Amino acid sequence: MAARSELHRIIRLFRPYRSRLALVAALVGLSSLVGVASPFMVRAVIDDALPHGRTGLLTLLALGMVAVAVLTSVFGVWQTYLSTTVGQHVMHDLRTAVYARLQSMPLAFFTTTRTGEVQSRIANDIGGMQSTVTSTATSLIANVTSVLAAVIAMFALDWRLTLVSLTMLPFFVWISRRVGSERRRITGERQRQMAGMAAIVEESLSVSGILLGRTMGRSPALVDNFARESRELVDLEIRSGMAGRWRQSTITIVMAAMPAVVYWAAGLTSAAGTPLVSIGTLVAFTTLQAGLLRPAVMLLSTGVEVQSSLALFTRIFEYLDLRPDIVEPAKPAVLPPTGVTGAVRFERVGFAYDADRNVLDDIDISVPAGTSLAIVGETGSGKTTLGYLVARLYDVTSGRVTIDGIDVRNLSFADLAATVGVVSQETYLLHASVADNLRFAKPDATDAELHAAARAAQIHDHIADLPDGYDTLVGERGYRFSGGEKQRLAVARAILRNPPIMVLDEATSALDTRTEREVQAAIDALAAGRTTITIAHRLSTIRDADQIVVLDRGRVVERGTHPELLARNGFYAELLARDEVLAVS
Incomplete structure (x- = not known):
């Protein structure tokens, strides 16, 4: 429930830019639809244009495939620009909101909070979620649209092969959720460690800190302390990078094997004298299948990244949820026009x-x-x-x-x-x-x-x-x-x-x-x-x-x-x- 609530809060961050996101979605949808046309043109080339020597049709199909590549590239550039713009504005809104909230906090808050911790929330936590904020929305839209378009096109080509291709998806989703939960936990530990290191740097590398360290002969001890904290961060970074890698590699292996299964099934039926599909359909289907597998893997990876970034959003929302003890009155008193006497x-x-x-x-x-x-x-x-x-x-x-x-x-x-x-x-x-x-x-x-x-x-x-x-x-x-x-x-x-x-x-x-x-x-x-x-x-x-x-x-x-x-x-x-x-x- 907590994760769902945080996801709702993250979605609300994008609401002021929904018109731009709608344009991004339109561009993604057009790109996906245009991209799906290529396998059908490949089937026409193999089953019709080449066997029957129809050079005119072959020329049109070749030009069509080039046009598809051009259009998808143009759409990709524009959607990247728009999504990056939206993401950077959301980052700006977050940074400004956190800074404004901290400016409204009472003096007592800063007497009990390390300066490095505050700086780490703004720099490391918000900075760490940049890739998620700037690319996740577009990635989700693009990959969902690509998957849906590919599945529909695959059903249009052959529904039996499509069902075989989709049987493993629930297993993949389960693995991705497990990996995402593990990375979220590690990410929270990593960010706390980075905040501690930021506090050490802020305290020990200021003018006052350098003077204190050298006059007390503590510089070597400070270096050792920083090195110890840094080694712990190295361990967390490795754990974060390797979390779920073996499980995700299983997904990659299975998905890579699925086209081979399709070829094998088609080959068995052909040997029996009753071809399941034509050669052109088989090539078009495996092309679409590859187009399905790539965005499906990216979609699962995006889900893992979103779950990992929830730890960062949680730390930012903790600051945004702070309630100042000293608040401005709803209806401030009006000072006399003659000015304050100062009693x-x-x-x-x-x-x-x-x-x-x-x-x-x-x-x-x-x-x-x-x-x-x-x-x-x-x-x-x-x-x-x-x-x-x-x-x-x-x-x-x-x-x-x-x-x-x-x-x-x-x-x-x-x-x-x-x-x-x-x-x-x-x-x-x-x-x-x-x-x-x-x-x-x-x-x-x-x-x-x-x-x-x-x-x-x-x-x-x-x-x-x-x-x-x-x-x-x-x-x-x-x-x-x-x-x-x-x-x-x-x-x-x-x-x-x-x-x-x-x-x-x-x-x-x-x-x-x-x-x-x-x-x-x-x-x-x-x-x-x-x-x-x-x-x-x-x-x-x-x-x-x-x-x-x-x-x-x-x-x-x-x-x-x-x-x-x-x-x-x-x-x-x-x-x-x-x-x-x-x-x-």
Whole structure:
């Protein structure tokens, strides 16, 4: 039942192109009908034109056979073009659908899924089904039509020989189904192995992976691990290629023997003095029989390939069946025409990644428009999670987060992205030019706007000094730039987008004092005139915040300004003292 359901889903993939497939079917049908004419012309040549010396008829029959070859070739080229076009469009639809579904998945999905696994689904699985998608539909239509046309023509020539030729077909179908089931199982194992290898390549051959492997002296071990995985893949590939070969060779032997049986039967009846069929009919019949056997074998092989490819489709459908936890509202709230002021409110917010433990519990915080909030606490206290709730990278488990009184879950994704900007502690840069990385925030930004944003982020002079200026490639994950430079590029990108609310997951704790001051100056420029929520790792950077909230195990334990919290000599004062000791040391 599962396989039948998947077949129905595969068929639905072709529905948008049914008119083209109908044209392919018409071309295949014409090609098959034209091809069937050749054996009848052969019979006429042997039984009529040659014995009676009818040269005119012989010439017409010869020209007819040439015309059949020309027409079938023309029809074949056109049907190949159309079927390939349809197949490639279906592949495009699949790739796009999977990519779009993954883009809609929440951040939590990617924190628990290996990047190599995701890439393998798109590259290996969809790529592996290319031959099935591009040729299977045409192959099925062509071979079914050829088989039907050949059987009808064979019955027209001699029904007794036709029944003898068809007696083994049920046995062939049974063998093909067994082989297909075996290959489907092996294909699933092979694709999982390829996904594992893709993950190893993605992790170990990135810049970070190479640095880690070499500095830890693990490069030889990584090579051995990859070789071990590759050997397992070799075994699966061999098993896949050899699955059912002996059984299928039996089909080939039997089918090759069937014309010999026909000749033998015809010869016995001729020796008895009562010829079963004429010589021309016998030659025409065996020609048709060969025309039947070839598409019949291909049809059975196609069935095996379809069953094997079901494992690939199953893996793709698993991703297409994923349901995002965070969905866009059916009727998004309309933002006021005057624009967002940027007031943020956490109303009794609770959040849990799973049912066992709350990360945040009963958070109640108000951030007036244009003010700054700093969130501090021990590692694991929920600081980053709380900030990400504003941008709806996660959805609250209880309570709500509002912007200007509107629940963020009621805003469209586009409005929310335009309203809330995030500068995370891990700056991600594309392997593209500096300008392209900045324009990722605003594709239509002018060069003057790029320069202004870079100046505000204290990075313009450095970019201008590069050999290619703003056209300089940043390298994979921005490894051409230092940590502080990457952070300032991220700030420039956020300034260019210019949202009224900024969530700053500050990444200055790993920077030296001078670089920290430069990045902090860029952050201060970004924060000017907008609501800012700073997730503080180094407390010296948030002394001027309008309010500071201290989290401990997901709860607010203190709140106030820097002087107020110091005067209480509580949790915040203890964190600050520890931070200052670390800074000195």
